[in-house]
Amino acid sequence: MSASRSGELRAMFELMKSDHDRAQGAGHWKAVIAQTFDRITRPHGYSLDDLHTIIAPTLIITGDRDPFCTVEEGAAAYHALQAGEFAVLPDTGHLITPAAVQTVIDFFERL
Structure with missing residues (x-):
């Protein structure tokens, strides 16, 4: 590590x-x-194919420095969704930051 x-x-x-x-x-x-x-x-037991069954608008959010979810993994999850958005927060790891909270609020306000 x-x-x-x-x-x-x-x-x-x-x-x-x-x-x-x-x-x-x-x-x-x-x-x-x-x-x-x-x-x-x-492993959680879900595959990217399982994400395709989600019909609700869904936000995939990750930090570009997240050790648990890479940008590439987030993009793959986003592409598997029927109705989704993808946000990558710069200079951000896995912790929930004020920018992450605001991104989620903005997402919900667009619904």
């Missing part, structure tokens, strides 16, 4: 720890990891 990716993941866990512990009490972030670990570390 590259040093920059390691640093980004460390920052993500620190933010997660701060957010969850502040809202739910000390150590709660560990419960969140325990509850979601299997889901986020194993």
